[in-house]
Amino acid sequence: MKITKDLYQSNLVLLTDFYQLTMAYAYWKAGKGEQEAVFNLFFRKHPFQGGFSLAAGLDYVIDYCKNFRFSGTDLDYLAQMKNQDGSPVFEVGFLDYLKNLKFSCDIDAVEEGTVVFPNAPLIRVRGPLIQCQLLETPLLNIINFQTLIATKAARINVAANGAPVLEFGLRRAQGIDGALAASRAAYIGGCTSTSNVMAGKLFGIPVSGTHAHSWIMSFDTELEAFEAYAEAFPEKCVFLVDTYDTIQGIKNAIKVGEILREKGKEMVGIRIDSGDLAYFSIQARQMLDEAGFPEAKIVASNDLDEQIITSLKTQEAAIDVWGVGTKLVTAYDQPALGAVYKLSAIKDEKGKWVPKVKVSQQSLKINIPGLHNVKRYYSKDKAVADMIYLEEEEINPRGVVIIDPIDPTRRKRLMPAFYSEEVLLKPIFKEGKLIYSIPSLEKIRERAAQQLESLDKTHKRLVNPHLYPVGLEENLHHLRMELVLKSQNFENEKNEQE
Numbered sequence: 463m464k465i466t467k468d469l470y471q472s473n474l475v476l477l478t479d480f481y482q483l484t485m486a487y488a489y490w491k492a493g494k495g496e497q498e499a500v501f502n503l504f505f506r507k508h509p510f511q512g513g514f515s516l517a518a519g520l521d522y523v524i525d526y527c528k529n530f531r532f533s534g535t536d537l538d539y540l541a542q543m544k545n546q547d548g549s550p551v552f553e554v555g556f557l558d559y560l561k562n563l564k565f566s567c568d569i570d571a572v573e574e575g576t577v578v579f580p581n582a583p584l585i586r587v588r589g590p591l592i593q594c595q596l597l598e599t600p601l602l603n604i605i606n607f608q609t610l611i612a613t614k615a616a617r618i619n620v621a622a623n624g625a626p627v628l629e630f631g632l633r634r635a636q637g638i639d640g641a642l643a644a645s646r647a648a649y650i651g652g653c654t655s656t657s658n659v660m661a662g663k664l665f666g667i668p669v670s671g672t673h674a675h676s677w678i679m680s681f682d683t684e685l686e687a688f689e690a691y692a693e694a695f696p697e698k699c700v701f702l703v704d705t706y707d708t709i710q711g712i713k714n715a716i717k718v719g720e721i722l723r724e725k726g727k728e729m730v731g732i733r734i735d736s737g738d739l740a741y742f743s744i745q746a747r748q749m750l751d752e753a754g755f756p757e758a759k760i761v762a763s764n765d766l767d768e769q770i771i772t773s774l775k776t777q778e779a780a781i782d783v784w785g786v787g788t789k790l791v792t793a794y795d796q797p798a799l800g801a802v803y804k805l806s807a808i809k810d811e812k813g814k815w816v817p818k819v820k821v822s823q824q825s826l827k828i829n830i831p832g833l834h835n836v837k838r839y840y841s842k843d844k845a846v847a848d849m850i851y852l853e854e855e856e857i858n859p860r861g862v863v864i865i866d867p868i869d870p871t872r873r874k875r876l877m878p879a880f881y882s883e884e885v886l887l888k889p890i891f892k893e894g895k896l897i898y899s900i901p902s903l904e905k906i907r908e909r910a911a912q913q914l915e916s917l918d919k920t921h922k923r924l925v926n927p928h929l930y931p932v933g934l935e936e937n938l939h940h941l942r943m944e945l946v947l948k949s950q951n952f953e954n955e956k957n958e959q960e
């Protein structure tokens with residue numbers, strides 16, 4: 463996968479915030495550039511007030527890391543940057559350091575298509591401080607967007623309840639790469655196809671579509687337009703029936719359907735793109751059935767999202783296929799996932815790992831320290847809880863306590879021996895070398911479907927979902943509390959002395 467390269471014809475190493483580079487420079491000056499550190503990428507709250515999220519974007523991350531090197535032109539650009547007094551921002555020695563920089567981090571990550579929950583890492587980066595730091599912004603950029611859209615798509619597909627969802631978002635998406643990444647993520651989240659032909663070519667997503675009002679309007683009558691379309695696509699006729707009068711449009715579609723049938727072909731169906739979609743789809747179903755077209759599909763579109771689809775279902779709308787664009791690819795009701803990337807441990811001069819917490823007034827914002835991973839426990843293929851644990855700690859098979867990171871009174875006890883388990887962070891890069899065999903997009907989509915299946919339906923409820931248990935293993939909880947208290951005592955002592 464090399465979409466990033468194809469799109470920009472250049473190396474993306476500068477696709478980072480300027481402060482990452484100035485920090486990198488300052489680390490280098492302080493002799494800390496190579497100090498080993500661990501960072502975790504996680505989000506704190508599901509988007510769309512939902513009960514689950516679907517991880518996506520790792521393939522782009524892999525691509526980014528594989529191409530992580532400073533080219534001559536990147537270095538030239540940095541070399542000409544000046545401070546206000548006219549001096550260069552970056553010393554030549556630092557630019558030389560960047561020139562020789564080879565990606566050497568360990569990356570462990572949740573596979574794409576995995577259902578994920580707040581606070582548990584989606585990606586863990588371990589390596590020299592400078593490299594970890596430079597990766598913050600691009601990793602967030604990639605994962606935030608694709609995870610958001612995959613989640614939105616999954617919600618829309620939950621609402622569609624198995625009916626095909628065609629992604630029509632390109633014209634309203636956030637630019638070119640936003641559209642491409644959205645089509646990819648939407649496919650992972652369960653959409654059946656995309657209207658974006660480039661996404662079809664680049665990712666192998668099935669491409670599909672109907673026709674627009676302009677096609678109808680270019681003829682004198684709707685009937686002529688349908689006939690001409692049937693002539694061009696006898697196997698693929700989906701007639702857009704709402705350009706003038708929807709009921710008349712359905713009648714015209716039936717007429718052309720009959721002509722096609724005489725030629726041994728079957729119309730695929732009709733599309734309704736305006737008005738009361740419940741009313742018109744029910745009318746259309748009745749008319750099509752009575753005319754002998756019970757197999758003709760009814761496609762609906764027009765600013766759909768999971769809430770409208772749910773509402774239309776409760777109105778018993780006779781819609782077989784959903785075309786969804788704007789609200790899917792722009793994540794209309796929540797345009798960003800707030801994933802963050804935080805330092806959780808650093809090695810001291812003696813080579814000992816020092817776990818780190820950033821103490822915040824809001825307990826929600828206190829990060830999880832140390833080199834941790836996540837285990838998902840399953841009971842008969844159903845996910846029951848996620849446990850974040852310190853990798854070096856032995857897990858007692860006879861009993862673990864999983865403690866909510868925000869409210870430590872919320873706890874779940876379970877006996878690991880009674881469950882099957884999956885370690886969620888999988889090794890992707892080891893010392894800069896890719897050791898993960900990248901699954902095809904089809905496989906990722908299958909994983910997403912299985913993962914969503916493993917989640918109880920109460921967590922997939924679109925409104926007020928039941929909270930899935932995710933927490934810290936006891937030892938990790940104690941370590942975190944200890945570090946928080948220590949830092950607070952330290953602050954108090956300092957305050958008393960002042």
Ligand SMILES: Nc1ncnc2c1ncn2[C@@H]1O[C@H](COP(=O)(O)OP(=O)(O)OP(=O)(O)O)[C@@H](O)[C@H]1O
Binds near residue numbers: 740741765770
């Ligand atoms: N029966 C229904 N129940 C709930 N929502 C519906 C129903 N029928 C249509 N909708 C939704 O209501 C909104 C209607 O928007 P709007 O009024 O802009 O469309 P319209 O006037 O029918 O068509 P146009 O796009 O041509 O303006 C759309 O989001 C559509 O999906």
Ligand SMILES: O=P(O)(O)OC[C@H]1O[C@H](OP(=O)(O)OP(=O)(O)O)[C@H](O)[C@@H]1O
Binds near residue numbers: 765
């Ligand atoms: O509504 P979305 O979920 O974004 O789906 C894509 C929309 O794009 C097309 O029309 P367009 O909006 O360009 O024009 P129209 O509203 O006049 O049909 C199509 O007919 C859908 O309505």
Ligand SMILES: O=C(O)c1cccnc1
Binds near residue numbers: 631
């Ligand atoms: O093929 C379609 O019907 C389509 C494509 C893009 C946007 N709206 C509809």
